[in-house]
Amino acid sequence: MRRAEVLPGKPYPLGATFDGHGVNFAVFSEHAKKVEVCLFDPEDPAKETRRFPLLETTHQVWHGYVPGLRAGALYGLRVHGPYEPKKGLRFNPHKLLVDPYARAIHGQVDYQAPIYAYTPGAKEDDLTFDARDDAAAVPKGVVLGEDTFDWEGDAPPDVPWHDTVIYEVHVKGFTKLHPRVPEALRGTYAGLSHPASIEHLKKVGVTAVELLPIQHIVDEPFLIQREKVNYWGYNTLGFFAPDARYSGSGSLGGQVDEFKRMVKELHRAGIEVLLDVVYNHTCEGNQLGPTLSFKGLDNAAYYRLTEKDPRYFMDVTGCGNSWNATHPYALKLIADSLRYWVEEMHVDGFRFDLATTLGRDRHGYDTRAAFFQIIHQDPVLSRVKLISEPWDVGDFGYQVGNFPVLWSEWNGKYRDTIRRYWKGDDRQAAEIGYRLTGSSDLFALSGRKPAASVNFVTAHDGFTLHDLVTYNDKHNEANGEENRDGANDNHSWNCGVEGETTDAKINTLREQQKRNFLATLFLSQGVPMLVAGDEMGRTQKGNNNAYCQDNALSWVDWELNDTQRELLDFTCALTKLRREQPVLHKRRFFRGAHMWDSELKDLAWFRPDGKEMRKDDWEKPYVRSLSFLLGGDAIAAPDDEGNRIVGDTVLVLMNAHHEPITFMLPAFEWGADWELVVDTAVCGESPRTHTPAGGNVQVVGRSLVVLRRPATE
Secondary structure, three states, rough: OHHHHHHHOOOOOOOOEEEEEEEEEEEEEOOOEEEEEEEEEEHHHEEEEEEEEEEEOOOOOEEEEEEEEOOOOOEEEEEEEEHHHHHHHOOOOOOOOOOOOOOEEEEEOOOOOOOOOOOOOOOOHHHOOOOOHHHHHHOEEEEEOOOOOOOOOOOOOOOHHHOEEEEEEOOOHHHHHHHOOHHHHOHHHHHHOHHHHHHHHHHHOOOEEOOOOOOEEEEOHHHHOOOOOOOOOOOOEEEEEEEEHOOOOOOHHHHHHHHHHHHHHHHHHOEEEEEOOOOOOOOOOOOOOOOOOOHHHHHHEOOOOOOOOOOEEEEOOOOOOOOOOOOOHHHOOOOHHHHHHHEEEEEEEEEOOHHHHEEEOEEEEEOOOHHHHHHOOOHHHOEEEEEOOOOOOOOOOOOOOOOOOOOOEEEEHHHHHHHHHHHHOOOOOOHHHHHHOOHHHHHHHHHHOHEEEEEEOOOOOOHHHHHHOOOOOOOHHHHHOOOOOOOOOOOOOOOOOOOOOOOOOHHHHHHHHHHHHHHHEEEOOOOEEEEOOHHHOOOOOOOOOOOOOOOOOOOOOOOEEEOHHHHHHHHHHHHHHHOOOHOOOOOOOOOOOEOOOOOOOOOOOOOOOOOOOOOHHHOOOOOOEEEEOOOOOOOOOOOOOOOOOOOOOEEEEEEEOOOOEEEEOOHHOOOOOOEEEEOOOOOOOOOEEEEOOOOOEEOOOOOEEEEEEEEOO
């Protein structure tokens, strides 16, 4: 191709941009000496049809405009520069690279091909140089056409944080076995937004789906050798591209519109879409990993390298590399990607995997790190829902409660405390008090509110709810790692027998424990997160790290028995109760005081004898039975119209002891009559019995009771 056929173009926007007449290419590389664009035949993606250099550079961006090039073109990049691994430079023009800004990606990686910049198995490993071409084995970027998608007036549901109920879900696993979703749509974006899927989400009371990673991923070679895949998706290659493995519309751009249609349909149902995003590392691994994109574009810019020997990657993620959140262009890619998903794809927020990594500078974790500053000042990103997984595997990586003011956090302390309390561990009283009421000890001092705490008992990583009460130990043999993978300390309890049993007494206790966990989750202040399938007793047969199990072990099973249907009904009743009772989703932390002209304090704690708890009661190691009252007329925050919020007063009796405990209800001034609305010891709907002030309520061992006093009393 003659150079005159490539015009100078523009350095922005980065990526490949079709304007109706041609395509502008813009690629960042600080240390490159030459950047080429290669085009491939859509009918034969291994066949390179044209190659041309980007001759202009502006602010370290290589750019050029190709008149007449049309949408649908497949392309990759070749970047020339020094191959000096000891200096952190790994340029190799024989390795085709995926454009980091590609909006759609076609094809998969072939690990049998020479996709490594060095010669694997050579004595000097990555210090060698491999000159074999790998273009046939590498995915290609797709040039998208002008955006003509009809959003039909789509607007974000904009559900307030305090009303939010999150449903963590895998796009494929949710519908792969769904009998009411057409077979062709099962496991796809379209399947997730099918009316049968939305019907279930609405029934459960979900306000937001949190999708496990859907940005284009690559399976690790060791998994492919075992004939497995990275099912969870925490191994990103393309941060702008929805993964085509969940598309029923092909991989040449159809996956983009299908994703948009999913968002539009979920929004119509009032359900927000949150993405679990993985900006802490990429799929290229350490110095021995493949060269697929960032490593060959500018290794020293995109990755954190060790200062003493930049041949090696700093790894605080446990995945071989860590994203360089101190470099301007690496940070720009994150911000550009996030804005793209919000503005072009209409998503409503993000959950950031191993987010502590993004807050690390050269000296360690810093709440004023550049990444946080960029998010905070951005007029788009600062207004969406932001959730951190507040840990990584580096030094001082556990940062629960220590993220900036805009952020909510996965509250791992909540998970552990609730599990230990219902298991019957000692010395949980004080912890349970904080966790049930929004974890003010973690979030109040930073100026945040209860919604900063994303409460969960289970997540994709770990036991399902069913397995939490069925197994003491992990059983991950199916992963092929001799049961070495996955967490060893799960705070689980099998109720007396490891694994499934026909013992009716044990199975009854297990169902009761499930109801305890679910009830606690939805009675707690903060934002509840439910894992897809837990409401129906989904099991992974004791596997607490099913990241590579793309099969029925991970997929939601929709064939329910009577016990599972009862658990689903119980969950739906809990979300309905939470929705209807303002005291269960407050905007502000409790003060333990009267509000407005309220009769009751907003929060009061009681012993089983009906007396308010004293300081020394919290310190007793054996306290497993307590109750708390939420005053329905003592809600400090007004509604959006400035009106005072008044609801029912709720009294929760909790007994983690193995024997029944008789609770004396508080004296008359706290309420004359109490109606029972939840009893986790009862299978099915609880009888609506009434108990007067000072009366006795027996709470059976390992169960929870919820009483209400109507607001009209």
